[in-house]
Amino acid sequence: MIGVVPERPYVVASAAQSVDGYLDDRAEARLVLSGEADLDRVDGVRAGCDAILVGAHTVRRDDPRLLVRSPERRQARVAAGLPPNPAKVVLTRSGDLDPGAAFFTAGSAARLVYAAGGSAEELRTRLGSAATVVDVGDDPGDGLADLPAVLADLHRRGVRRLLVEGGRRVLTGFLTAGLVDEFHLVVAPFFVGDPHAPRLVGPGDFPHGADDRMRLVEVRQVGDVVLARYLLAAADDYWLRQAIDLSRACPPTESAYAVGAVVVDDTGHEIATGYSRETGPREHAEEVALSRVDPADPRLASATMYSSLEPCSARASHPVPCADLIIRAGIRRVVLAWREPPLFVDCHGVERLRDAGVEVVERPELAGPAREVNAHLFD
Numbered sequence: 432m433i434g435v436v437p438e439r440p441y442v443v444a445s446a447a448q449s450v451d452g453y454l455d456d457r458a459e460a461r462l463v464l465s466g467e468a469d470l471d472r473v474d475g476v477r478a479g480c481d482a483i484l485v486g487a488h489t490v491r492r493d494d495p496r497l498l499v500r501s502p503e504r505r506q507a508r509v510a511a512g513l514p515p516n517p518a519k520v521v522l523t524r525s526g527d528l529d530p531g532a533a534f535f536t537a538g539s540a541a542r543l544v545y546a547a548g549g550s551a552e553e554l555r556t557r558l559g560s561a562a563t564v565v566d567v568g569d570d571p572g573d574g575l576a577d578l579p580a581v582l583a584d585l586h587r588r589g590v591r592r593l594l595v596e597g598g599r600r601v602l603t604g605f606l607t608a609g610l611v612d613e614f615h616l617v618v619a620p621f622f623v624g625d626p627h628a629p630r631l632v633g634p635g636d637f638p639h640g641a642d643d644r645m646r647l648v649e650v651r652q653v654g655d656v657v658l659a660r661y662l663l664a665a666a667d668d669y670w671l672r673q674a675i676d677l678s679r680a681c682p683p684t685e686s687a688y689a690v691g692a693v694v695v696d697d698t699g700h701e702i703a704t705g706y707s708r709e710t711g712p713r714e715h716a717e718e719v720a721l722s723r724v725d726p727a728d729p730r731l732a733s734a735t736m737y738s739s740l741e742p743c744s745a746r747a748s749h750p751v752p753c754a755d756l757i758i759r760a761g762i763r764r765v766v767l768a769w770r771e772p773p774l775f776v777d778c779h780g781v782e783r784l785r786d787a788g789v790e791v792v793e794r795p796e797l798a799g800p801a802r803e804v805n806a807h808l809f810d
């Protein structure tokens with residue numbers, strides 16, 4: 432069985448830039464890009480994550496505390512059974528980190544240092560109990576810590592939602608590796624105009640070029656800055672893998688497919704899940720998931736239905752096929768892995784959805800694992 436479970440957290444990258452695309456200037460003092468209102472917004476985003484990750488140069492230059500500022504948000508985390516602050520994570524190859532930095536001294540959050548290039552041992556000695564130093568192995572290409580391995584290790588430690596706060600090299604690394612699900616970009620209303628100041632990202636091969644645009648899901652004015660929130664292709668892959676993984680839980684039968692479905696809002700939060708025959712012998716995955724959502728839930732209008740198999744357009748056991756249930760629920764976007772083969776019925780779910788104006792995204796790269804769960808039907 433091919434492993435398809437996303438063994439990484441959902442990754443939100445966040446940055447603020449000047450209108451001419453700079454993250455900072457070269458002055459001694461830290462450049463203030465956001466106002467109070469936006470800092471409070473970021474505080475809310477931090478509070479909703481399990482960990483916050485930065486590059487070592489940001490720790491050296493900005494000395495950030497990386498804590499949730501609002502006492503109410505910290506209390507809400509504690510009430511939900513979480514530590515008051517997300518864990519702090521830093522990446523380094525040089526090992527040049529000062530144990531007196533606020534990263535290590537401010538707050539009681541767990542602190543993780545991912546050390547590449549043979550710096551782990553010296554750092555362990557020097558940082559002592561101030562942090563857990565992890566060596567996940569170096570990427571053979573650039574000798575930096577292998578980012579998928581960093582994410583897999585964070586996942587093993589229970590991190591399900593990670594906030595990547597920069598700086599330039601870290602953002603470039605995560606974005607070019609296709610490891611960002613959601614990108615929050617703030618534009619501040621001024622110019623830096625210094626070609627030697629750090630830009631938002633460096634050169635690289637980004638998964639989203641002009642022909643493969645990110646999905647803009649929100650634009651918001653926050654004080655005098657503008658927030659643009661984008662969803663990236665990685666997010667579709669992330670949730671579709673969850674749907675395929677769910678399909679493995681279906682009670683087996685020779686007369687129907689095993690399918691998993693996940694309904695996700697546009698902030699990367701799960702609304703509901705379902706799998707075939709989960710609550711009754713004839714139920715379909717999408718039907719189970721939708722039965723768990725309040726039809727008046729305002730998130731549905733911008734939600735996506737992820738299904739390991741094409742939603743059905745006709746079924747003997749139920750008057751309303753899943754494609755119609757999705758349309759009736761007001762869901763405007765469906766992502767699926769595998770078109771239904773004509774084994775039991777002739778399915779036209781994709782056409783039915785598209786005729787109703789629903790955007791349908793097919794990810795044939797994941798059809799193999801979705802089919803593999805159903806291999807017994809084709810023996």
Ligand SMILES: NC(=O)c1ccc[n+]([C@@H]2O[C@H](COP(=O)([O-])OP(=O)(O)OC[C@H]3O[C@@H](n4cnc5c(N)ncnc54)[C@H](OP(=O)(O)O)[C@@H]3O)[C@@H](O)[C@H]2O)c1
Binds near residue numbers: 575
């Ligand atoms: N406006 C914003 O939203 C924002 C947010 C954050 C930062 N910033 C600004 O961004 C600038 C810093 O950006 P930057 O590109 O110079 O530095 P950075 O991305 O913060 O840190 C780069 C450093 O992180 C370490 N690193 C990155 N990827 C790694 C990997 N895969 N494995 C191991 N180590 C890795 C290396 O540390 P070593 O050098 O120790 O080997 C590398 O030199 C600062 O001016 C800061 O103020 C702006």
